[in-house]
Amino acid sequence: MSSTQSRGGLDSPLEESLVRTSRFFRRGEVSADLRSLHQIGGRDADSFYRDRWAHDKVVRSTHGVNCTGSCSWKVFVKDGIITWEAQQTDYPSTGPDRPEYEPRGCPRGAAFSWYTYSPTRVRYPYVRGSLLQMYREAKQRLGDPVLAWADIVTDPERSRLYKSHRGKGGLVRATWDEAAEMVAAAHVYTIKTFGPDRIAGFSPIPAMSMVSHAAGARFMALIGAPMLSFYDWYADLPVASPQMFGDQTDVPESGDWWDASYLMLWGSNVPVTRTPDAHWMTEARYRGQKVVVMSPDYSDATKFADEWLAPHPGTDGALAMAMGHVVLKEFFVDRQVPRFTDYVKRFTDLPFLLTLEQRGDAYVPGKFLTAADLGDTTEGADFKTVLIDAATGDPHVPNGSLGFRFGESGKGRWNLDLGEVDPLLTLDGGDAAPVDLARFDTPRGEGATLRRGVPVRRVGGHLVTTVFDLLLAQFGVGRPGLPGEWPSGLDDASQPYTPAWQEQFTGVPAAAAARIGREFAQNAEDSGGRSMIIMGAGTNHWFHSDTIYRAFLTLTTLTGCQGVNGGGWAHYVGQEKCRPVTGWTTLAFALDWARPPRQMIQTAYWYLHTDQWRYDQTTLDGLASPLGTGRFAGKAPADVLAISARMGWMPSHPTFNRNPLDLADEAAAAGKEPAQHVLDGLDDGSLRFAGEDPDAPENFPRILTVWRANLLGSSAKGNEYFLRHLLGTDSSLRATETPPEARPRELVWRDQAPTGKLDLLLALDFRMTSTTVFADVVLPAATWYEKHDLNTTDMHPYVHSFNPAIAPPWETRTDFDSFGTIAAAFSRLAATHLGVRRDLVAVPLLHDTPDELANPRGVVRDWKAGECEPIPGKTMPKFVVVERDYAAVADKWAALGPLVEQAGLQIKGVTTTPDKEVEYLRGKNGPVRSGAAAGRPSLSRDVHWCETILALSGTTNGRLATQGFRFAEERTGTRMADLAAEHEGKLVTFADTQSRPTPVITSPEWSGSEHGGRRYSPFTVNVERLKPWHTLTGRMHFFLDHDWMTEVGENLPVFRPPLDMHALYGEPQLGNRGELGLTVRYLTPHNKWSIHSEYQDNLFMLSLSRGGPLIWMSTQDAATIGVRDNDWIEAVNRNGVVVARAIVSQRMPAGTVYMHHAQDRLIDVPRAETSGKRGGIHNSLTRLFLKPTHLIGGYAQLSFAFNYLGPTGNQRDEVTVIRRRSQEVQY
Amino acid sequence: MRVMAQMGMVMNLDKCIGCHTCSVTCKQAWTNRSGVEYVWFNNVETRPGQGYPRTYEDQDKWKGGWEIGRNGRLRLRTGSRLKRLLTIFSNPVQPSINDYYEPWTYDYDTLLDAPLQEHTPVAQPRSLLTDQPMKIEWSANWDDNLGGAPELTQDDPVLRRLSDEVKKQFEQTSMFYLPRICEHCINPSCAASCPSGAIYKRAEDGIVLVDQDRCRGWRACVTGCPYKKVYFNHRTGKAEKCTFCFPRVEVGIPTVCSETCVGRLRYIGIVLYDADRVLEAASTPDPKDLYEAQRSLLLDPHDPRVVDAAAKAGIPRDWIDAAQRSPIYALINGYEVALPLHPEYRTMPMVWYIPPLSPVVDALTQTGHDGENAGNLFGAIEALRIPVEYLAELFTAGDADRVTGVLRKLGAMRSYMRDLNLGRPPQESIAAAVGMTGDQVRDMHRLLAVAKYDERY
Known part of the structure; x- marks a missing residue:
């Protein structure tokens, strides 16, 4: 090496000598050739960046809802201000020879702190101006908040007026006291007049912030109001899972992808929807894993695929059935694989x-x-x-x-x-x-x-x-x-x-389908069952998704992959895993004070109460098998819903056309058993199920509280139906009502459909959404960086914490604090207006209980049709009376009740008795000294709730895990307790979760094992310890x-194509080019720039995308309707209207458009040409479709459990007409 | 030999999921303030695509970087230093705000404050520069995931250099992501462009910084940087750029973009290089030889002579130790799988890339072969969906063989490891086919796949 320049030079020699002089004027060291300047020391000039980086503290927290990432974050604080966040990297190791979970996070989470001080932050309580004015006037006049509320809502004119103002601005500030009092008064009035089952709470995905969820749910449970399910509502529940496995959903953690040697991504766009986990897939490829992607578009995941199959949307079942054909033929008939044969004999x-x-x-x-x-x-x-x-x-x-x-x-x-x-x-x-x-x-x-x-x-x-x-x-x-x-x-x-058969439906070449199916099975044979299918919304949001999934699960089950690390199904959409599930359940449903709670299937709830049932147009005949007995002939979806409810299969709230408090009183007055009173009423016609007459005013839902959720900007399938019928405000609904011949027979048809059923929409949020814009009362919530809470997921095996980086600013309060405030206001008013009441609760036949034995052989007998006797708990719901001391609600809400140790805690058929834990909590949290809960462990602070959840759950308390396994061992006679015994003395405390993400303990609450530090895979306990699945066989x-x-012809896996919207609803046929535009399939996959509706309004995400609502379309479709990239377009079908800009790309297949959900109507949405009103959200073009088989209950694994089984809010089968609109948009 | 230490980064594009977390965490930490609303020290581009600012790679237009003059000597593309000195007051060639994007916000306040009105309140977009309502027509990442393609990709300067045949392949859709920060070049043309001497390269770690006191806002650096990674703060009137997070790196924490990279694809490390040979290397006549020229600048940290010279140059022992276990040195000169971005700009960039390997087999299996079979694997690489020629234009000044060589190594690693994964005896011939031993393949697998935190940084 030469020490001087040997070749080359800069510019020309003359210039070089001229420029060289400048070095005398500079500090630092100029390179000999004058190219560059090196500098040492004297860096004061860079103090700006040092100051910018400086901070006072770093606080651990995470993001609390609707994302299963469960990523632990560092929140940086300087001068009492949150500055930014970055991912924690301190997850306990997965082992020496595999990747780690660090870092976990995504751009959306990284942009969260923007909300803290953003102009969309809700800083104070707000009330709809016209309503607040009426309330103040009535209260002054009548002197009582409850009478004031009654005065408004019983006046048709005044109530119509404030309801018609919903979503049109006009929110005004109120004090916390006033807002809480009004909310409490509404609850008291509604309970007294209509019953607690006319109130409902909606808050999803508790695993992501258990205390924030439980705070409101516990209030609902204590007053007797149902919580609405979410997993089925979101269409994320794979109904095939309870059908095949008898389980809600149990899936591998993402670290287990590493164990797979063959990975299919089927309808799951992992880089977008499982961003923090995606690296496991990219890294496992280096270990020789083959990756196959099935996606109709060139999705983000496709970039990583060794092979890409692009089935036409919704036809995935055909492809999977064909692969199943190959597997059965080549691995079971032409040749037998001992491992496969042995596996299916034992485990299927x-x-x-x-x-x-x-x-x-x-x-x-x-x-x-x-x-x-x-x-x-x-x-x-x-x-x-x-x-x-x-x-x-x-x-x-x-x-x-x-x-x-x-x-x-x-x-x-x-x-x-x-x-x-x-x-x-x-x-x-x-x-x-x-x-x-x-x-x-x-x-x-x-x-x-x-x-x-x-x-x-x-x-x-x-x-x-x-x-x-x-x-x-x-x-x-x-x-x-x-x-x-x-x-x-x-x-x-x-x-x-x-x-070859599948090719005509999917467009996938027959040879490719056969080859991939064969490879999948061959790999399972070679690897001992380590072939995995990651499946997601792209295949799970269809009307017939259960059939698609059963075809998938045929592949993983035949090949012996279920219950094997690295193998089996990996369903990732909307799934969560509240790992300390027993503790959370206890608090959320107030099982420590009263049982059972009311729980409701949300899809059915809105199908009825937003009157979507009135627009269904067709009966279920088209769905039936020609080999059926005609039992669905002439029946509408609402009919089977009514039948399911009265047979006790599915819950139905509001339950009867009467106040359940009054029913209990009447029974007592008549000296009758409450159940007998119900039977008598049903018999003489004085009592009816509310679901049979949902448009009767006494059967309306009256109060809805939404927190940690954005119903009206995100999950509300049939958004325009919600606006018209539930809220009573403007909508762009264009559908016509069902003609008489196709109307439900079990339901009362009222000629005039009601509008504005809901009296009070209460929303708690830290940002403005469609739900807050349409709400009557908006309470300002603390963000995820301003509270204590717990967080878990199924994507990794740790429990970690939320901690306040700053105190809740302005007048914001944590969900915990807010519901404590509401409970206190409620109890004050209830003392005079309600007192102690008895509440008659109708309970459906429940999974994992002897209720599963109600209907031998799955034979249907409808007592109302005279096919059997009405027997509560057998052929109809159980009827249980629960005492409710309404004045004591606040006391009970803030203390752990006595049923914990008296009745024990039941989960999935396993009972534990946390007697020592109650003593521990009394010490840890301190006892309550007065009131209705005197002597009980305190729940007066959010950290008390965290400690309680951790102490009552097997996953975080080794003593209870071991105890639960011993309970299960008595039944199975097989050895299991050793799976937890290594941690019998371990109790995870909240402080543990604050210091570092903490691994969980193997527990009978779940079907897999973390024993010895292995990666979690579901059903490994079933396979290795011979524990049965919770099914019939x-x-x-x-x-x-x-x-x-x-x-419906679905005894076995079968291919069912997407619903035909032309045949069913008279929409134009796909590909039709009419005056109004081109008819295309309309899909709403998950968004790269948001987690559902959250972050889609975030300035960082908007700056990195295109800054507003968008619809992706193919170059061919764009050419057909003359659309260029970024043009304004309008999409219209019978359900509503959407305005957006077009993104034209060749990565889209012709004939299908994507409007990534959930693009709310609040950011850059102009008025629609079609309606003259604000262009809608992605769900303005969708509506609900009920599949009757999702309503089955009371039979083995087909029995109800909350979020386990129920009709899905599927939305993928929809079509729309799309066209270029005027480029002069108006707001 | 004059040994200097240089911080550098390698990004494994084969693992990049295009999530932009790096962009957001960087933005939040460094440029979330007025004057630099449009600035992303770290950005991620979908390729093919125009990049940010758009078409920045078109140096015929933007005049960034160095070139070899007719006299065989290296000069800035904007012209000789004398010419530049004489034209210092004229407008430099540089992107307008529209080439970056016009930053905007929304009338968020309306959502809460709107009085009772006919329609649902909505937050309209509003320019952060003019405060006027606007229609959004470009952003920092407008063509993300091929949005607007193929129309927009027609202006991709890299794609335009390719033959028709490759474009046709592109019609069959492929994409990958290219995250970019400042290259912290060994031969930085931004520094050489600065009339004020405000841009300097830190002696101890080679990080290129703008002295905020000395900068006079000439913006010659914006022109001079071919990667367009120096930005003008229109509020302070000074240039700003990626600092390689020096306040973090100095205390032993990785850069924000690296530590927050969820794809776990970024590696940071020290390399030692011979400062005396930089000009010579940068003056290598054939652009295709620049990759080798730059590699030859990097000194073997295990060579006792290098260690000795480094110590004499005042490089502390722990830095020499860091250079010896530097993951980026291993990837650049050990396994030779990392490649520089646009070596033809002659700036000797120090952010290198492992090219993306995907998808491998689908083109091959269309012909009925088993793409997973090691015997067919190399054939598959030639049939990549992402055209090798495109990658070569990015990383090797058009030398496709170099790129193919890297991809073959990645493919061989997958094939070799698959046998181990399935409990079969490994086939040493697979490793040998790419000039490696089985142990080397396993070590590379450890670095690329297992990729523990303390081995990435």
Whole structure:
């Protein structure tokens, strides 16, 4: 190396000498060649940047709702001002040989602190001006807040007036005292007049800030108001999960992606929707993992894919069915893989026997054969399913089915231990019979039939086959000697469900479908089950998503991937995991003071109360299988909702057309059992279910409180219906009401649909949203950087904390503080207006309880139709009377009640008794000294709630985890307590979570294990410890034998195409180019620049995107309607109108547009040409569709639990007409 | 040999998910203030795309960086220093605000304050420069995720240099992300452009800074920087740029953009280089040789002679230690998988990139082959969806073979590790095919995939 310049030089020699002189005027060291200036010391000039970086403290916190990231953040504070945030990097290690969770966060979270001092911050309490004026006047006149509220809402003219002002400005400041008093008065009046079930609370995703959620939910529970579900409402609940697994949703943490050696991203755009987890996918590729992406557009995830399949939107089920065909043919029939065969025999319903029923010249699938069918009359025989022992050829009733789960005789036998028995998978080799199966691969998705054959045998006088044999028939995998029509090969496009067949629906080449399916299974064979499918909203937000998912889960289950680290399903949309679930449940539903709480399925709630049921146009006939019995003939969705409610399958609140407090009083006055009083009333017609007459004023929902949520700017499918019917203000609804012939028969049709049903919309938020803009009272909330709380997720195994970086500024209050304030105001007014009342609560038949045994064989019997007797808790809801001391609500809200140790805590069928924990909490939090809760552990501070949640849950308290496992061991007879015993002495405290994210403990609250520091994967306890799934057979279910499943032809996984909006609602056909524009499929996937509606108004996110509402479209569609990039466009269908700007890109497929949700109407939304009103939100073009099978209850795994089962608020099947509009927009 | 220490960064584009967290955390920490509303010290570009400011890579237009004059000597593209001195008062060639974007806000107050009115209140956009209502027509990241493509990508200066054949491949859609900060060049043209001598390179770590006291706002640096990573603060009238977070780096914390990178794709480290050979290297005649020229500037920190010279140059022992375990040195000169951004600008940039490997096999499997099979893998790389030629225009002045070589190593790592993943014996021939040993592949895997915090920084 030379020490002088050997070559080259700058400019020319003359210039060099001229310029060289300048170095004498500079400090620092100029390089010999004069290129650059190096400087050492004397850096005062840079003090600006040092000052900018300086800060006084760093506080740990996170972001509290609707994002499952659960990222721990450092919040920087200088001079008492929050300056910015950055990710924490101190997660405990995942192990020496794999990536870590640090850092977790995304651009949206990084932009959060903008809200703190932003102009959209709600700083003070606000009340709708016209309402406040009326209230002040009435209160002055009448002298009592409750009388004042009554005076306004019972006056049609005044109430119509303030309701019509909703969403049109005119909010004025009030004091906290005045606002809280008015809210309290409304609650007291409504309870007294209509009943507590006319009030509802909505706040989602508790895992993300358990105390903030529980604070309001606990208030609702104590007054008797239902909390509305959210997981099903968001359409994020994969109904296939309760159907197949008997579980809500349990999924691997993202660190487990690393363990997978084959990864499909199916309808899940991981870089956008799981931003902090995405690195696991990019890194696992380096470990040799293959990544396949299924996405209709070139999504962000596609960049990382080794292969990209682009099925047409909503046809993913066809692709998955074809892959299932390949797997069954090549890994089960052409060749057997011992691991797969052994797995499906042990852990699935495939070896179980099904009865076949004669139908014409063939058979149709019937029910699972049970011990009762073989003459067993002992306990649970109806729920003990049967298989054949290959060794003996005799029927065998193995342990582990639902018949062993409850009752004395099943103790120690509810397990998957087969002993010496080798289940026979197929009856092949003997007789065969033709079976007819439903198919929906028809032009409009209507039902047709398919004749195939199965091997059969006669057992106990019943003609039976196995689920496995029927599954082969369903998937079209033939074997010699079977009757029926079968595909000639993978390339036979005429027969479902071959790879060639799927191509016509999906556009995916047959060879590619076959190859990927084959690879998936081959990898599972090679890796011991480490093939994984990450699935998400793109495939889960459809009307028929449960069928799509069952086809996916067929792939992961057949190949033995469920319950294996690195394998199985990984459903990530709207899922959360409140890891300390028992503690949160106890506080949120006030189970320490009274049981049961009211809980409501939100989709059904809004379907009725926003009158979307009045616009449904068609009956359910089109949904049914031609092999059904016509039980849905002529029925509207609202009819089956009413039937489900009265049979006790699904909850229904408001429940009756009467105040439940009055019902209890009347029963007492008449000296009758409350249940008998209900039965008598239903019998003589004096009592009706409210859901049968939702437009009667006495059945309206009267008060809705929304916190941690933006209903009207985000999740409200059928937004314009909400505005018109619920709120009574302007809307852009364009739909016409259902003609008489298609109207529900079970419901009262009132000629004039009511508008403005709701008396009070209360919103708590720190920023302005559509919900606050339309609310009557807006309370200023503290942000996530201004409170104590807890946060967990299923994406990682830690619990960590929120902590206030600053005190809540201006007049903001934490949700905890706000509901404490409301509870206190309420109790004061209640003392005189309500006192102690008895509340008659209708409770649906619940999952993980003996209620699951209510309907043997899933046979439907409607007492109202005379098919059975009305028996509470059996053929109808249970009726329970709960005493409510309304004046004591505030006292109880702020103290831990006695039922904790007296009745124990139940979760998923496991009971724990936290007696020592109550003593611990009395010491830790201090006892309450006076009032209704004297002597009980205090809950007067938010940190008390945190400590209580942690102490009462197995995931954070090793003693309770071990105790719970011991309880479960008694039932299963298998060893489990050792999974938690390593942590029996460990109790996670709030201080632990403040210092660092803290790993959780393996607990019976969940199905997987973290034992020994392994990554969490669901169902590993089931597979490794032979613990049954919470299903009928105790195994994972391919076959569902409920009557309604049969009726819609969905006993088995099946392909159902998207709903045909042209046939159902008269929308133009897709691709139609009419005067109003081009008809396209309208999808609302998740947004890169927001978490739902949060951050879409954030200036940083707007600056990094295009600064307002947008619709993505293909270059072809844009050309068709003459749209250029960034032009203003208008999208219109019967549900409403949207105005946005266009983003034109070749990454979009032709015929489909994306309006990323949730773009609120508040940022740069002009008025629509179509309506003259403010252009809507993404959900202005959607509405609710109820699928009847989501309403099934009271039967094994098809039983209700909150957020476990219920109709989904799906919205993906919609279409819209889209066109270029005038570029001169007006606001 | 004159040993100097240089802070540098390597970003693994193969892991970048385009989330822009780096941009936001940087913005919040450094440029969230008036005068620099439009400034993003760190930004992320979707490629193909125009970049920020738009078309900044078109040096025929913007005149950034260095070039070789007819006399074979290095000179700034804006002309010789004498010429520049004589024309100092004329308007420099530089992007207008519209080439960055006109920053805006909204009438947020309306949402709370609106009186009772006919329609729902709405927050209209309003210019932060003029305070007038505006229609938003460009932003710091307007063409994110191919928004507006293919119309907008027609003006991508890199794409315009490619043949028709490659453009056709692009029609079949591909994209990747390019996060960018200041390059903290070894041969910074911004510093050389500054008439006031306000831009300097810190002697101990090579970080390039603007002396806020000395800057006179000539803005010649804005022109001089070919990456357009020096910005003009229109409030203070001074130039500002990425500081490599020196207040953090000085106390041992990584830069904000690195530590907050959720993709875990950024590596920071020290390299030692020979300051005496910089001009020679920068004057390498053939642009395609600049990559090698710059690599040759970097000194082997394990070479005892280098250690000795470094010590004599006053570089502390812990810095030499840091240079020896520098992840960026390993990626640049050890595994040779990192490449400089636009070496042809001759600034000797010190933010390097591992090119993206994706997707590998789908083009190949269309022909019926098993793309995962190691034997086919290298064939697949030639069939990448992202055209190698495009990457070569970014990182190797058009030398596609260099890029292919890197991608082959990444592919080989995946193939080699797959056998280990599935419990099969590893095939050493896979490693050998890219000139590596199995142990080297495993070590590279550790650095790229396991990527622990203390090994990234």
